[in-house]
Amino acid sequence: MSAVEQVVAQYPGAARDSLIPILQAVQEVDGYLSREAVSVIARHLQLAPSKVYGVATFYNQFRFQPKGRFHVQVCRGTACHVKGSAAVLESLKRTLKLEPGQTARDGSFSLEVVACIGACGLAPVLSVNGEIHAGVAPDKVNGILGVYRKRVAD
Numbered sequence: 001m002s003a004v005e006q007v008v009a010q011y012p013g014a015a016r017d018s019l020i021p022i023l024q025a026v027q028e029v030d031g032y033l034s035r036e037a038v039s040v041i042a043r044h045l046q047l048a049p050s051k052v053y054g055v056a057t058f059y060n061q062f063r064f065q066p067k068g069r070f071h072v073q074v075c076r077g078t079a080c081h082v083k084g085s086a087a088v089l090e091s092l093k094r095t096l097k098l099e100p101g102q103t104a105r106d107g108s109f110s111l112e113v114v115a116c117i118g119a120c121g122l123a124p125v126l127s128v129n130g131e132i133h134a135g136v137a138p139d140k141v142n143g144i145l146g147v148y149r150k151r152v153a154d
Contacts, residue, residue, distance in 0.1 A: 003029045004037045008044040016045060023056055032063040060113075065103045068110035070148045072096070073127040077116035084137070085124035089113065091138035092126070095145055108152045109145075 001009070007025045011018050019041070026037050033056055042049040056062045074080075074089045093099060096109050103110040119125045122134035126144070133144050 002036075002040070004034075004040045008040060011044070014045060016047065019045060019047070019052065019055055020059075023052075023062060027062060030066075032066045034064075063101065063112075065101070065110070066107070068103045069108050069152065070128050071110050071112065072145075073112045073114045073117065074100075075115075075117040075119070075123070075125045075127075076113050077120065077123075079120035079123040080117075080125060083123040087138045088124050088126065088136050088141065091141040092145075095141055109148070 004026050007029055008014075008022060010025070011022055014022065022041055022045070023033060026041065027033055030037060038049050038052050038056070041047075042052045045052070056064075072092060074085060074092060076085055076089070089100075092111060096104065096111055098104060098109065098111045100111050100113040117125050117127055117132065119132055119134065122132065124136050126133050126136050128144070128148055133140075136144065
């Protein structure tokens, strides 16, 4: 029995109202929602996979690709926005060659936009695997990522 099947088995007789908790539980176990997971959930709830996918894509908490070894989160909250996080995000996208929600082919980096990291006084901030980088300017992005690229190479 797969991990996804084990999760859905914890919801016997579940209906559509259990969809989001099941999606959350599966993502907690697998780290993301695979096509296979969407199909298993759909079968269990007797829904079309497109309905499950439609709900999952509506909420930005769900991922459809595994996180990279280094998961980069860019804060786009009000304080970070005012202090220039849009430019930081653009620099990250160019440097990593990723759009938010994507993972590099080699699995080294993934990129996510978050509503607030909770470090407003340090704006703009980004987090790499939970490590906060404060006062980030677009020209600092290469240096920050370089530290993690070196770890990938080691």
